[in-house]
Amino acid sequence: MGELKITVLDAAGHPTPARVSVTGADGRAYAPENSWIRADDSFDRSERQFEAHYFLSSGRADVVVPSGTVEIDVMKGFEYKWERLRVPVEPQKTAEATTRLHRLGWTTDDPAQWVSADLHVHMNYGGSYRNTPEDLVEQAQAENLGIVFNLIVNKEGRIPDIAYFSTRLDPASTPTTLLSQGQEFHTSYWGHLGLLHPDHNFLIPGYAGYPGTVAESLYPTNAAVADMSHAQDALVGYVHPFDTVPDPSRDKSLTSELPVDVALGKVDYIEVLGFSDHKSTAAVWYRLLNCGFHLPTGAGTDAMMNFASLRGPLGLNRVYAPLSGLPIQLSAWLDNLRNGRTFATNGPLLRFRLADREIGGEVNLPVGSNRLNFSASLRSIVPIGHFEIICNGRVAQELTLAGDQTSADLHGEVSVEKSGWCLLRAWNEKAEYPILDQYPYATTSPIYITVGGEATASADDARYFLAWIDRLKQAAIANHDWNTDAEKERVANLLSDAAKVFQIQIRAVEAK
Numbered sequence: 056m057g058e059l060k061i062t063v064l065d066a067a068g069h070p071t072p073a074r075v076s077v078t079g080a081d082g083r084a085y086a087p088e089n090s091w092i093r094a095d096d097s098f099d100r101s102e103r104q105f106e107a108h109y110f111l112s113s114g115r116a117d118v119v120v121p122s123g124t125v126e127i128d129v130m131k132g133f134e135y136k137w138e139r140l141r142v143p144v145e146p147q148k149t150a151e152a153t154t155r156l157h158r159l160g161w162t163t164d165d166p167a168q169w170v171s172a173d174l175h176v177h178m179n180y181g182g183s184y185r186n187t188p189e190d191l192v193e194q195a196q197a198e199n200l201g202i203v204f205n206l207i208v209n210k211e212g213r214i215p216d217i218a219y220f221s222t223r224l225d226p227a228s229t230p231t232t233l234l235s236q237g238q239e240f241h242t243s244y245w246g247h248l249g250l251l252h253p254d255h256n257f258l259i260p261g262y263a264g265y266p267g268t269v270a271e272s273l274y275p276t277n278a279a280v281a282d283m284s285h286a287q288d289a290l291v292g293y294v295h296p297f298d299t300v301p302d303p304s305r306d307k308s309l310t311s312e313l314p315v316d317v318a319l320g321k322v323d324y325i326e327v328l329g330f331s332d333h334k335s336t337a338a339v340w341y342r343l344l345n346c347g348f349h350l351p352t353g354a355g356t357d358a359m360m361n362f363a364s365l366r367g368p369l370g371l372n373r374v375y376a377p378l379s380g381l382p383i384q385l386s387a388w389l390d391n392l393r394n395g396r397t398f399a400t401n402g403p404l405l406r407f408r409l410a411d412r413e414i415g416g417e418v419n420l421p422v423g424s425n426r427l428n429f430s431a432s433l434r435s436i437v438p439i440g441h442f443e444i445i446c447n448g449r450v451a452q453e454l455t456l457a458g459d460q461t462s463a464d465l466h467g468e469v470s471v472e473k474s475g476w477c478l479l480r481a482w483n484e485k486a487e488y489p490i491l492d493q494y495p496y497a498t499t500s501p502i503y504i505t506v507g508g509e510a511t512a513s514a515d516d517a518r519y520f521l522a523w524i525d526r527l528k529q530a531a532i533a534n535h536d537w538n539t540d541a542e543k544e545r546v547a548n549l550l551s552d553a554a555k556v557f558q559i560q561i562r563a564v565e566a567k
Contacts, residue, residue, distance in 0.1 A: 056119055056120065056121055056122065056146065056147070057119075057120060057121075057122050057144040057145055057146055057147060057148050057149065057150060058117060058118070058119055058120075058144075058148070058149040058150070059077070059117070059118045059119075059120050059125055059127075059142065059144055059149075059150050059151075059152060060115070060116075060117050060149060060150070060151045060152070061075060061077070061112065061115070061116045061117075061118065061127060061129075061152050061153075062114065062115050062151070062152070062153040062154075063075070063112060063114050063115075063129055063131075063153075063154055063156065064114070064153065064154070064155040064156065065155070065156060066155070066156070066157070066158060068155070069114075070113070070114025070115055071114050071131065071156065072111065072112060072113050072114055072131070072193065072196045072197035073111075073112055073114070073129050073130065073131040073156065073197055074109050074110075074111055074112075074129070074130045074131065074197055074198060074368060075109060075110055075111070075112045075116060075127065075128070075129055076107060076108060076109040076110075076127070076128040076129075076130075076489075077110075077118050077120065077125060077126070077127055078108075078125065078126040078127075079120045079121045079123065079125055080120075080121050080122065080123025080124050080125065080144075081121050081123070082105075084108030085118050085119070085120045085125075086108070086110040086116075086118060087110065087116050087117055087118050088119075090110040090111070090112075090116070091110060091111070091184055091363070092108055092109070092110050092363065093108065093109055093110070093362070093363055093364065093365065093368070094106040094107070094108045094363065094364045094365075095107045095108075095109075095364075095365075095366070095367055095368075095491040096364040096365060096366065097366045097367070097491075097493075098486070098491065099485065099486035099493070101485070101486075102485070102486045102487075102488060103488065106364070107488065107489070107491055109128075109368065111193070111194055111197040111198075112197065113193070113197075120144055121144075122144050122145055122146040123143070123144065124141055124142070124143050124144075125141070125142050125143075125144050125150075125152075126139065126140070126141055127139065127140040127141075127142065127152055127154075128489060129154050129156070130436075130489055131156055131197065131198070131199045132171070132198050132199025132200060132370060133159075133171075133199075133373075133400065133402055133403075133404055133436060134158055134159055134199060134404065135156045135157060135158055135159065135199065135436075136156070136157050136158075136159060136436060137436050137489050138154045138156065140152050140154055159404065159434040159436075159462075160434075161406070161432065161434065168377055168378065168379065169375040169376065169377050169378075169404075170201035170202065170375065170376060170377075170378045170383055170388055171199070171200055171201050171202070171370065171373040171374065171375045172200070172201060172202035172203070172204065172373060172374055172375075172376070172388065172392075173195075173200055173202075173203055173204065173354070173355055173356050173358065173369060173370045173371075173372065173373050174204050174206075174249055174251065174292065174294075174324075174326065174353050174354060174355035174374060175204065175206055175239070175249055175294050175295075175326065175329060175330075175354075175355020175356060175357045175358075175372075176191075176203050176204060176205050176206065176355070176356065176357075176358050176360060176369060177205070177206060177207075177208060177215075177216075177239075177357070177358065177359045177360065178191050178205045178216050178219070178360050178361065179215040179216050179360070179361045180208070180210055180215060180359040180360075180361065180362070181210050181215065181359075181361075182359055182360075182361035182362035182363065182365070183361065183362065183363045184361040184362070184363065185361060186360050186361040187227075188205075188219065188225045188226070188227035188234055189227045191203060191205065191227070191234060191360060191369075192225075192227045192228065192229065192232050192234055194360065194369050195232050195234075195369060195370065196229075196231075196232050198368060198369050198370040199370075200232070200369060200370040200373060201231065201232060201233065201383055201388075202232075202233045202234075202235065202383065202385065202388060203232075203233070203234050203235070203369070204235050204237050204249070204251055204252075204355070205219070205225075205234060205235070205236050205237065206237050206238055206239035206249055206250070206355075207219065207220050207236060207237070207238050207239070207257065208238065208239040208240075208241060208261065209241055209260070209261050209262050212268070214261060216236075217257065219236055220236050220238075220257045221236050222236075222252075222253060222254045222255060222256075224385065230381050230382030230383065231381060231382065231383065232383075233383050233385055235251070235252050235385060237249065237250050237251045237252055237253065237289070238250040238253065238257055238258060238261065239261075239294065240258060240261060240262065240263075240277070240280045241261065241262035241263075241265075242262060242263045242264040242265075242273075242277065243262075243264045243265055243266070244263070244264035244273055244310050245263075245264065245273070245276055245277045245310060245311065245312040246277060246293055246296065246310075246311040246312055246313060247293070247294045247295065248277055248280055248281065248284075248291055248292065248293065248294065249290075249291070249292040249293075249294045249326070249353075249355065250280075250284045250289045250290075250291060251289055251290040251291075251292070251389065252288075252289055252290065252385065252389060253284060253287035253288070253289035254287050254288045254289070255286075255287040256287070258280065258283060258284070263275055263276075264536070266536065271536045272536050272537050272538045272542060273531060273534055273536060273537065273542075273546060274537065274538070274542040274545065274546060276312060276546055276549060277312045277316055277321075278312065278315065278316050278319060278321050278549055281316060281321035281322070282321065285321070290323040290324065290389060290392065290393060291321060291322060291323050292322065292323055292324040292325060292326060292353050293311075293313050293316075293322060293324075293325045293326065294326045294329055294330075294355055294357065295326060295329040295330040295331040295355075295357055296311065296313060296325060296326065296329070296331055296336045296339065297311075297331055297332060297335045297336045297339055298331050298332050298335060299332065299335050300335045300338045300339065301339065301523065303519065303520075303522035303523040303525070303526050304522060306526075307526075309523065309526050309527070310527065310530065312527070313325075313339070313343075314343065314520040314523055314524065314553065314557075315524060315527070315549065315550060315553040316553075317343050317348050317350060318346075318348070318520070318553040318556040318557065319549075319552060319553055319556070322350060323351070323392070323393055324350070324351045324352065324353035324392060324393075324397075325340055325350055325351075325352065325353060326353050326354055326355050326372070326399075327340055327352040327353070327354065327399050327498055328352075328354035328355075328372040328373075328374075328399045328400065328401055328496060328497075328498075329354060329355050329356070329357060329372055330355075330356070330357035330366060330372075332493065333401075333482075333493070333494075333496040334482070334496070337480075337498065340352070341445070341447075341448035342448070342513075342516040342519055342520070343516075343520075344447075344448070344475075344476050344501055344511075345447055345448055345475065345511065345512075345513040345516040346511070346512065346513055346516050346517055346520070346557070346560060347510050347511035347512055347560070349395060349501075349503060350395075351392060351393070351394070351395035351396075351397050351415065351500040352374065352395075352397055352398070352399040352498055352499070352500045353374045353392065353397065353399060354372040354373050354374040354399035354400065354401075355372055355374075356368075356369065356370065356371040356372045356373075358370075358371065367491040367492060368491065371401055371490075371491060371492055372399070372400075372401050372492070373399070373400065373401075374392070374397050374398070374399040374400075375397060375398050375399075375400070375404075376388050376391035376392055376396055376397050377391060377396060378391070391415075394415050395414065395415030395500040395501065396413065396414055396415040396500070397414065397415070397499070397500045398414060398479075398497060398498065398499040398500065399497065399498055400496070400497035400498075401490055401492040401495060401496055401497070402435055402436055402437060402487075402490040402492075402495045402496075402497065403433055403434070403435040403439055403481040403495060403496075403497035404433065404434045404435065404497070405431075405432070405433055405479050405480075405481060405497050405498075405499050406430070406431070406432035406433075407429070407430070407431055407432075407478070407479035407499045407502070408429060408430045409427055409428075409429045409469070409477055409502045410427040410428060410429075410502075411428070412502050413502075414478075414499045414500050414501075414502060415500050415501075415502070416502050416503070417502070417503045417504075417505065418502065418503070418504045418505070419505050420471065420504065420505065420506045420507070421506070421507060422506060422507035423472070423506075423507075424470060424471075424472050425470070425471045425472070425506070426468045426469075426470055426471075427468060427469050427470075427471055428466070428467075428468055429444065429466065429467055429468065429469055429477075430464075430465070430466050431444065431454055431463070431465045431466075431467075431479050432463060432464045432465070433456070433461075433462065433463045433481055434461070434462055435460075435461045435462070435481070435495070436461070436489070436490070437461065437483075437487040437488075437489075437490055437495055438456075438459060438460035438461055438483075438487070439456055439460050439461065439481045439482070439483060439495060440460070440482070440483045440484060441453070441480075441481065441482050441483070441484075442454040442455075442456050442463060442479075442480075442481050443479070443480055443481075444469055444477055444478070444479055445477065445478050445479075445480055446469065446471070446475060446476065446477040447473075447475035447476065447477075447513075451469050451470075451477065452467065452469055454467075471504055471506065472506065473506050473509070474504055474505050474506045474507075474509045474510060474511040474512075475503075475504050475511050476501035476502065476503050476504060476511065477501065477502050477504065478498060478499045478500065478501045478502065479498070479499045480496075480497060480498040480499070481495070481496070481497045481498075482494060482495060482496040482497070483495045483496075510563075512560050512563060512564050513560075513564070514560070514561045514564040514565060517557040517558075517560040517561045517564075518557075518561060520557050521554055521557045521558065521561070524550055524553055524554045524557070525554070527550055528547060528550045528551070528554075531543070531546050531547065531550065532547060
C-alpha cells in the first residue's frame, strides 16, 4: 500500500471543495478513512461495469491505496470541466496529485450570475449515515450548488428531520450557499408535491392516501395542499412526475392530479428533471404548455443524503435562475423560479433569447408569418448529441454542434405563425460519465408567444387531459377509502371544475 495526497485548487490556486472519485490499480474504489463514501446505485450497466464511487473533499484529501497506477476523477458541479488524473503510487511511499479546476467559458454573461438550486433533497431518510445541516451545506459547496431545499417528509409513519423545520433560512447557510427547510407532501395516489419555503408551519400529517392507516382517505387532494401552502407564500411543484408518457385511454393506474391542478392555477413549477424519465415528463409538460398554461421548469434530485448508495449526488438535477451579486437573496431567486426565468439540467448549461426576450419572457406579434431572431448557447462537460429549439411541442430547428460537441454560440431565425411557446433543450440518447443520470438532459423554461392577440390553445391536447380527468373521476367515485361523503363530493367537484377548463378550450378552438 501507499499514500496518495490529493489537492484540488480553484482558478486562484486555493484549495476548493469538490467531488472526488479514486480507483486503485485493483479496480476498486477508495476514500479517506474519515470520509463518507457513496455509490451511484442507478448507473447504466451498458456504460460501466460497476457503480461510480465518490467522496466529497474540502480541497485536500489523504487516501491509502494499493500500489500501482491510481485513477482520480474530480468534479465541482457543471460550471467547471471535470478533471481526470492518473498517478503512480509506490509501496510504502507518498504520492501527490494536484489538479486545478477550469471554469467553462462563455462569450457573453458570466455563469456565476446564474445560481443553481436542487429543489428536492432529503437530508436524512433512513440511510446509513447521520446528516446535519452543516454537513449538507459543505456537500453543496463541493457540488458548487447555491441553494439546497431540504424537503422534510415522512418515512412511513415517522418524519426524520421534523426537528429541523423552520420558516427561516437554516443557520448553517452562508452568503454563497443557502439551506432552506421545506416539505414534500406524500400521497400514494395523487402524486408528490414539493412545498418550497413556507412562512408559517409544517403540514401535518404530511401524507394522504396511505392504505391501512388513519390517512387512507384520498382527501386532502393535492389541490387542497397547494391552497394551504400558497396561504403560506410557499411555491408548489410536482416532483418526479412520470417514468413513461401516460395513456389515459389504457392506463388504469393513472391517478396523477397534475393536469387538474395546473388547470386550476395551483402549480408553480414542475420537476422536468427529477427522479423520473426526463423525456416522458417533458412530453406531458409540452401538452400543458400547448393548452396555454405558463408552467416553469424546475429540477430536483430526490437525493437521500444520508444513504451510502443512492441515485446520484446532491445537485445531480438542478435548476438555475439569474441573480445579481452576493449574498444570494432567496426571495429574488424564488421570484425568478415563479416567473419562469430558469433552465434545468443534469449537466449541459444553456442560454436562450428569442426576439430579444429572455427565458420566461413574452413576445407579442402581428397576424401572419413572423421571423424571429434567436441566440442559443451551450456549454457542457460531456459531448451532446441533440441541441434543439422546441416550439409548441415540436422540433422547430435542430442546431449543429461542431468539434467536440461541448460548446456552441449560435444565431438564427425561427418562423412563427401562431401563438404558443419556444424553448431550448439539449440531450443525449444514453448515459455519459461523469453525469450520473439516465442520460444528459437540459431544458430552458419557455418564452411565450402571442400572435394576433390569440390565446395559445390545442383541442387535441385538451382532449388528452379531459380523458385523463375522466379516468381520475371514475376511479375516485369508485374508491371506498373516503372518511365522509362530503370529501368524495368535494373531490368530484374539483375534478369537474378542471374538466370544464379543458372543455371550454376545446369549444373555443372548434368554434374558429
